[in-house]
Amino acid sequence: MSTDPNMFRLEVREWLDTNCPEEMRSPMSSEKDACWGGRNFIFQSEAQRLWLHRMGEKGWTAPDWPKEYGGGGLNREQLKILNQEMKRINARPALYSFGISMLGPALLKYGNEAQKLTYLPAIIRGEIRWAQGYSEPNAGSDLANLQAPAVDKGDHYLLNGSKIWTSYGDVGDWMFCLVRTDPDASKHQGISFMLFDLKTPGITVRPIKLISGRSPFCEVFFEDVKIPREQQVGELNKGWSIAKYLLTHEREMISWTGLSRTGSDSVSKTATQVIGKTGDKLDDAILRADIVRFEVDEMAFALTIERARDEVKAGVSLGAVSSWFKFFGTELNKQRYNLLMDIHGSEALAWSGEASDDGKLARDWLRTKGNSIEGGTSEIQLNIVAKHILGLPG
Amino acid sequence: MALVLTEEQTMLRDAAKDFLGSRAPVLHLRQLRDDEETQGFSRELWTEMAEMGWAAIIIPETYGGLDYGYTGLGLVLEESGRTLTPSPLISTALLSSSALILSGNDGLCEQWLSQIATGEKLLSLAFEESAQHRPASVTTQAVSEGDGYRLSGTKLGVMNGNSADAFIVTARTRLSDDPCEGVSLFLLPANADGVKIETTQLLDNHRSSTVRLDGVFVSSDQLMGPLHDGYPILKKTLDRGRIGIAAEMLGVAQESFDRTLQYLKERKQFGVPIGSFQALQHRAATLFGEIELCKSVVLKALQAVDENSDDIALLASLAKAKCGQTAKLATAEGIQMHGGIGMTDEFDIGFFIKHWRALNQQLGDSRFHLERFARLRAY
Known part of the structure; x- marks a missing residue:
């Protein structure tokens, strides 16, 4: 690809024109349209399969990862151009992946060469769907209290215990997992980071039914699960650093939920359509006031994300600020849905049909x-801001 | 444009921080108040600020200015919010200069902008007629007479009115069903016959005047902008002013927060710093985030003015509303977290909430701008 930005843009445009199937050039109509890849994924259409295949081969599911591991090798400017060109034709993301948003960056930073060569290309092609093994029944906000023991047996570790709140554990292929490898060390020491196939004997996955009636999370039980030695990432007993690094990526990802998705209407537009206006004002004065307070914060938050991205480009590190983004973004999203429920009134109460x-x-x-709650509660994020940004004691 | 400061802008901000920190810290405001200085600000300091170029930042080079843009002026305002430095930065350097530039009246620009730039002349906008911000409700009359107009009416809340050499006044030159039509702008010397100025000391020690016009004659070359159609100029001027005030409120919020944070780390009760209590930590962390939001909206709004974007009005209301709310929270938390000492006159933190209250009111409070934000978004 060309190094000249204008040439690069033309090349991207041409490539997308040839390779992005027509059906993939419209906003997704439901969550079912999101492609998660992996062994168990059932493609909704041939176009969806082709789109993932082509983008994966090109390395553009992870456009800024190094080429040697199958990534796109794009620099920041090229990445921006690619995103702009995708947006221009309304191209759907070819792949949604915890491998790309969470595990990959950690592997690039902490993995050894063999691990990078084994896992990164498969992540990029969407062949492995990853599940996260972090929380345990007694390690929620106090994540470092995790206990699942992995005992050194020479060429492998023997894992027992259990994990909880594993997103999509029932449809995932592999797990990246925090385990206890030194039970005698203080709680932040003695944690290690391991990868394993969820088909390994001794693993049982049980979905948890939530108040929504859906089961996006699972419990995962381990009984003498053998994990080959080469599947342990980074330094033994130093997994907490990897865990924290990965959590900042998770938080940033979750915080984007505070922004309205492309293609969906703003809360105020939905309100004017559903409730109607008298003259030029929404018919419900108090609701209107609630909505404007929300939309002011929504716009301010979008601008703050824009500013943070520009600062990162200018070389300023985001660091602990990701905790605040996670806090504010998720609180905004809860407000959005509260307002949408209010707007739709009794129709919002339907549960089936x-x-x-x-x-x-x-x-x-x-x-x-x-x-x-997920990815660290709002209260934990505020603790982190207070301690690591504001330098408050205790 | 990227939402980051250029190197040059950062240097300007640092220079402003240094100058205000040494020449006009909060103590300067306290001394002006205790000395019962009647102008509410120091004319000597204004001369020094003008020498720094601050009175000329947005003025085009043709009229002796720096033509450095609103983002630059916004940074100076933000810093002057941190030190609560009283000056005609907003009344003259921002609002009056903007009105003159936007009016496109070359003669008046020639005459006044160069003298604003040097700090010699001060102007103030005189457009409010009620205690609430209602820029379109203009009852002041301008009746055509010979080669000019005779103005009668009363203007309220004129910032630094007692220091002004001239006023930019709104007056009705034609009756219309639409209140935004038939309004004209005039530049009126403060010493003209029939001008009466009554000045009030405000809670933040700034000065605000009532300007009574009793058949004041102005010649027609004092008409700024098109006859009957001055309101669009006023509206654009006010949006620039709102963004500038938002920048100043951001400075007020930041400084109030910084001082409070420092206090949380120093003050001990129950044998530990009070900043170790989670009840206070979470409020501090929340406030940190609100201020981050304000930084983004202020910078975006300032850049929008410099780029002459279509979103200036929306961003002005966003910035004024958001910074007003945040500075309210920051200054109120400032007092609460300082406890009893925060209520004393001897301690500076109380100055911040007083200035917030005045800034929030000017050119429309948070509620006014929330309402306008909704209207601009068609709901």
């Missing part, structure tokens, strides 16, 4: 309640 798409709005609203 075609008209409500099986109670989609009510279930989505309930799901948002978890936004400020």
Whole structure:
């Protein structure tokens, strides 16, 4: 590809024109349209399969990862151009992947060469769907209290215990997992980071039914699970650093939920359509006031993300600020769904039936309640801001 | 444009921080108040600020200015919010200069902008007629007479009105069903016959005047902008002013927060710093984030003016509303977290909430701008 930005743009445009199937050039109509890849994924269409295949081969599912591991090798400017060109034709993301958003950056930083060569290309091509093994029944906000023991048996570790709140554990292929390798060390020491196939004997996965009636999370039980030695990442007993590094990526990803998705209407537009206006004002004065306070914050938050991205480009590190983004973004998303429920009134209460798409709005609203819990609660994020940004004691 | 400062802008901000920190810290405001200095600001200091170029930042080079843009002026305002430095930066250097530039009246620009730039002349906008911000409700009359107009009416809340050499006044030159039509702008010397100025000391020790016009004659060459159609100029001027005030409120919020944070680390109760209590930590962390939001909206709004974007009005209301709310929270938390000492006159933190209250009111409070934000977004 060309190094000249204008040439590069033309090349990208041409490539997308040839390779992006027509059906993939429109906003997704539902979550089912999101491609997660992996062994168990059932493609919704041939176009969806082709799109993933082509983008994966090109390395553009992870456009800024090094070429030697199958990534796109793009620099920041090229990445921006690619995103702009994708947006221009309304191209859907070819792949949604925890491998790309969370594990990959950690592997690039902490993995050895063999691990990078083994896992990164497969992540890029969407062949492995990853599940996250972090929380345990007694290690939620106090994540470093995790206990699942992995005992050194020479060429392998023997893992027992369990994990909880594993996103999509029932459809994932592999897990990246925090385990206890030194039970005698203090709690932040003695944690290691391991990867393993969820088909390994001794693993049981059980979905957890949530208040939304859906089961996006699972419990995962381990009984004498053998993990080959070469699947341990980074330094033994130093997995907490990797865990924290990965968490900042997770938080940034979750915080984007505070922004309205492309293609969906703003809350105020939905309100004017559903409730109507008298003259040029929304019919419900108090609701209007609630919405404007929300939209002012929504716009300010979008601008703050824009500013943070520009600062990162200018060489300023985001660091602990990702905790604040996670806090604010998820609180905004909860507000958005509260407002949408208010706007739709009694129709928002439907739980089943075609008209409500099986109670989609009510279930989505309930799901948002978890936004400020998963990936570290709002309270934990505020603790981090207070301690690591503001330098408050204790 | 990237939402980061250029190297040059960073240097300007640092220079402003140094100058204000040494020449006009909060103590300067306290001394002006205790000395009962009647102008509410120091004319000597204004001369020094003008020598730094601050009175000329947005003025085009043709009229002796620096033509450095609103982002630059916004940075100086933000710093002057940190030190609570009283000056005619907003009334003259921002609002009056903007009105003159936007009016396109070359004669008046020639006459006044060069003298604003040097710090010699001060102007103030005189357009409010009620205690609430209602720029379109203009009852002041301008009746055509000979080669000019005779103005009658009363203007309220004129910032630094007692120091002004001239006023930029709104007056109705034609009756219309639409209140935004039929309004004209005039530049009126403060010493003209029939001008009466009554000045009030405000809670933040700034000065605000009531300007009574009793058949004041102005010649027609004092008409700024098109006859009957001055309102669009006023509106654009006010949006620039709102963004500047938002920048100053950002400075007020930041400094109030910084001082409070420092206090949380120093003050001990129950044998530990009070900043170790989670009840206070979470409020401090929340406030940190609100201020981050304000930094983004202020910078975006300032850049929008410099780029002459279509979104200036929306961004002005966003910035004024958001910074007003955040500075309210920051200054109120400042007092609460300082406890009893925060209520004393001897301690500086109380100055911040007083200045926030005045800034929030000027050119429309948070509620006014939330309402306008909704209207601009068609709901």
